[in-house]
Amino acid sequence: MNDLSPLDMSLAAPLVPNEGVANLSRRRFLGGAAGALVLAVSLPAARVRAQAEGAGALAPKPGTRVPAFLEISPDGRVRMFSAFVEGGQGINTAMAQIVGEELDVNPARFEVECAPPSPDHALVNGLRMTGGSFSTRSSYDAMRRLGATARDMMIRTAAGRLKVQDSELTTEDGKVVHAASGRSIGYGELAAEALLLQPKQDVPLRDPASFRYIRKPVARLDVRDKSTGRAVYAIDQKVDGMLYAAVTHAPVFGTEPQALDNEPAVKAMPGVHSVHRLPGAVAVAADSWWRARKAVEALKVRWSEPLRDRLSAVSASFSSQEMLAALKAETAAGLPSETEGDADAAFATAAKVIEADYDAPYLAHAQLEPPSSLARFNADGTLDLWVPNQMPELFQAVAAKTAGLLPEQVKIHSPMLGGFFGRHFMYGPSNPFPQAILLAKATGKPVKVLWSREEEFLNDAVRPLSFSRFRAGLGPDGTPTAISVRTVGEGPIARWFGAIFKNPVDSSAVEGIVEKPYAIPNRKMEFLKVPHPVNIAFWRSVGHSMNDFFYESFLDEIAQAGDKDPYELRLALLKEKPRHLTLLKAVADLSGGWKRGPYDAEGGKRARGVAMASPFGSETATIAEVSIADGEAKVHRLWIAIDPGSIVNPAIVKAQVESAAALGLSSALFEQVVYKDGRRQAKNYDAYKILSREHMPEVHVAIVESGAPMGGIGEPGLPGVPPAVTNALAALTGQRIRSLPIANAKLSGA
Amino acid sequence: MYEINVNGETRKADVDPGTPLLWVLRDTLGMTGTKYGCGIAQCGACTVMVDGTALRSCQFPIERVGGARITTIEAIEQDEVGRKVVEAWVEAQVPQCGYCQSGQVMAATALLKETPKPTDQDIADAMTNLCRCGTYNHIAAAVRQAAA
Incomplete structure (x- = not known):
């Protein structure tokens, strides 16, 4: 999701399946051998066409229609309908800062919520999504202009009321002020009239030198609610007359429930309303979730036989080990993903050639909020759906198909997310909302489906297991002259956005x-x-989450083969790249000057590793300091320099980089979804270990604003961490980790 | 029918024996500030105070509650220590997604009630709840600040 080139929505096929989800088995939803999963843009094609035809039907340019984004109440509070969903990345606060700066309202008086589906919010190259670290960088210019346009509307309205010229007026934190007469009118009094005005096209923007909110560590709008239990997530939704549903999914992905041996007994359990078969799952609806869960777990289900073909479906013998072996063994030629110079000739004349295979496992998102969805059919034939999601229009379209309704009959509510990291895109059978719709339809009551933590670990869509084979040729002076990389596997863009991103080389x-x-x-x-x-997924930093580990580790192998210091080698290879050079030196400075070690420190020897990455339009340089204690890697400190070009909130940037670094470290040290005999092994946090505070290092972040085009923030802190850690381990022990997680390796003590 | 003391009030809950306190709070009493994370007392999102001690409510069946005083996040600001913890959480800008933070605030409050001046080791021992956003360093800073 690094690059989204501008999209022509009118040409895009629908991102929704061609038939209702209700009728699809999981295997068919995933496309299987036919590769039939049709995914496309968030708006149904018919509506896109309607907007393209005739001036009357033409949608405004996204991000320009002020009332689609702002409501100002008489007391001066600003309610903002954001294009994005808040899930911890701080986007609500950033939106308030950007709009508040130009509108001239203190961001603290903003209340920001995720807007309902509407073409006004398609701000990410014609798509609407919260992902790809796109939110701020894709909307920054548009949201500044929106705030400035709204401010101009306030001024024009006030000019009419005060009977003065626009040019005599200025604004001051939510008021239009006529300095000459000392009169002022609050935005709250003006808004009803002002927001109906025709917006001006060319309103000037504030001089960045006079920014009061942008580039300042403005306090997050949601911390108090989140510190007092008042923040409301999808799991907390409740409506009158609601049933609670619990589900058990097929133990082998792609199999279906065939018989329920004890259905009458389960139906008779206390509080049980009904028992249901769903695509790839069984469900119980009851008067409480605890009772629903007890009942569904008591069901004796006979499932269909898994397919026997080897890797086109999850077979009864499928294992992640077998999958990795298959990727390694594949001999077919790949498609060129990057070609420069003449690598074959350079390898033929190289003084030294080195090779290495790298792999990384399937990963779960393991966000703390288990997924849930609440569906309610209303008397007027519409459907209300509370659903954790990163793409409201797409979820609306798929929900409509599932319910047999038109998209405009489905009201999507997008609550705050209890962590996402890529979890809440459209993943077919890994989303609970189709189950909620089907159960609400079947029971005639509102239904909230909640997946237990176990069901989530068994049915989350996973970061793909990945494999790449590296080869490098070195000249007589140890400098690399050629590199070749063969990557075998599959990325989530082709799986889930293949209809609109048709490049056969999946970025x-x-x-x-x-x-x-x-x-x-x-x-x-x-x-x-x-x-x-x-089922595969986007996972924080996507392909970078493993590929930068592969590449940056191998670059250290190149340094070693050429008898060079890995930091010095990077400096030499970046001689012509001032932005990267500056950043690399910045992280070295942040860490007190580059020293690889090993060196003596409290508790034993330590060493450091360095890695760089270019994720999501930003650049990072990372240094990790490690030791080994009781055979386990211990990371003491991380230093990360990030250059996102320019920023909106330095405190949130640092918090996001630290958060991404924690996830990167977690993946490097511990995480893996392991399949054996067609089944996932870990069902909860006891077996799927994630980073706990015991393993949290000190994290020091430096922001370098080079002025390059604005890059992403939510993900870029992650990719440099795993290779910095493994490079440090190699410096400490001489042992090269080429397969994650590190916990699988037997570390040779310091 | 069970009668339990939640945040100083007697509440009735007509639930099956074995129902975890977590689900009584969330679904029966409608107090959704306490979160479900794992159900096996691993993550701590469901932490409440029982007679002032931190306890993971997902593994605490209703029939064992008896006359114990349950304090949940909804009443945290009515507690003097809890109020200080919340202020420290806001000051240190701890939460990101926020989902684990109810439990973290409860665990921190229980720690400071028992040990008003905790050492770093005390904090490490008591603050074992998981946070997928990796806010651990901010949490530790906030606990130290609340204790100051």
């Missing part, structure tokens, strides 16, 4: 391996698509 599979800044003159990168039989 989400190769990002982090291509477009590197290093001056290695001959490059030959290729990608061979081998689909996973399991």
